[in-house]
Amino acid sequence: MAQKWAVLALLLFLPINLVEALDRLSVEVGHEAVLSCSNISKVSFLMVTWKRSCCSCCLLSYRGDQNKTSSQNCSERSMWEYSPGIYPALRIYPVKLEDEGNYTCETVNSEGTFYFFSSLTVIVPPMVTLTHDKSRVAVCQASAGKPPADISWIPASNHSSEEEFHHPNGTVTRVSYFGWTNSSFPSVTCLVTHPAMNQTLVMDLRYTSHSLLYILIGAAAGVSAVTGVTLCLIFRCRACWLCKWTRQSTTIKTYEFPLSRVRREAVQAPLFPEKIYENYSPRSVYVCL
Missing domain, CATH: 2.60.40.10 (Immunoglobulins)
Known part of the structure; x- marks a missing residue:
């Protein structure tokens, strides 16, 4: 103490x-x-x-x-x-x-x-995604980052815009939009810079047009329809041929014989078993145990 x-x-x-x-x-x-x-x-x-x-x-x-x-x-x-x-x-x-x-x-x-x-x-490193919407606008999103991530585009464009969403836990989601409606760029690149990571995402603009998508879908549907009709015709023709061949092969041919000949053969038919059973005797059967 x-x-x-x-x-x-x-x-x-x-x-x-x-x-x-x-x-x-x-x-x-x-x-x-x-x-x-x-x-x-x-x-x-x-x-x-x-x-x-x-x-x-x-x-x-x-x-x-x-x-x-x-x-x-x-x-x-x-x-x-x-x-x-x-x-x-x-x-x-x-x-x-x-x-x-x-x-x-x-x-x-x-x-x-x-x-x-x-x-x-x-x-907190953000989660980065790159998508596009129906109006031909690329959307680069860095979700729930702390501090907020920096987003830039290649090629640079005056038509890009940006917005932020603040979350209760202190993280921030930053979204950047890039429109390419009147541009002829083959691709667009989104650069995301953050103290915890750097990430680059690339989108090929040649395959993101909805008109091209609809054309491809229509062409695929047309090819599928033609293929289906052709296969149906082939299977139907083959089924008809098999049906006709089966009918011909199952036809029973009948022959007419004189009645006297049929009776004579019936009378002369053997009334006893074949010769191989003539010497058969049950006593000759032995069982080996």
């Missing part, structure tokens, strides 16, 4: 040194963020505290006299990078949008109290 009061008394009478160092860190969502808290002296820490500048936010603390760490309102994603008595850095992994903000590291040793400030910015 006396040792505890001694530590508290030492903390009250220590000088306060405000370090005007601000560490700015930008991290992509899902990656790792490490916020540093440098020790400007060689004296060991008596206390280290990490806190975020908001109510009911994460608070990590370390006491050197007890070699004990504690946390309040912290998720399992927020932890010490290494041993806080040696290198009191804060590690956040994986980073989420909700982790963005300002953080303060407070260190106490025998030389005084020091504060280090860090600003964490979370970057």
Whole structure:
């Protein structure tokens, strides 16, 4: 108990040194963020505290006299990078949008109290798509990016326009439109630039015309109809030929014989089995068991 009061008394009478160092860190969502808290002296820490500048936010603390760490309102994603008595850095992994903000590291040793400030910015790469609508307008969209992505076209056009949609989580969707109604370009390229990625999408304008699409669909339908009629005629002719051939092959031919000849052959027909059964006797049958 006396040792505890001694530590508290030492903390009250220590000088306060405000370090005007601000560490700015930008991290992509899902990656790792490490916020540093440098020790400007060689004296060991008596206390280290990490806190975020908001109510009911994460608070990590370390006491050197007890070699004990504690946390309040912290998720399992927020932890010490290494041993806080040696290198009191804060590690956040994986980073989420909700982790963005300002953080303060407070260190106490025998030389005084020091504060280090860090600003964490979370970057979200957008989802990029390139489509076209019925009025021959190419649509390049970078969805839910933070910060907003930059969109440009090749070739450049004065007919392009752009709009933005802001989402509650801080991300922004940017959409750019490129019309090629009166142009003869074979293709158009959309360039999307963002701190987390750069992406290029190309659209071939020769196959995006709806009139050409309708012509191709009509031609395909016509070819299918002709092919169907031809196959039906072939199968029908073949079925008729098979039917006629079957009738001819199943016709029974009859011959007329004189009645006297038929009676004579009937009388002369054998009345007993064939000769191979003449010597047959059931006793001659042996069964091998």
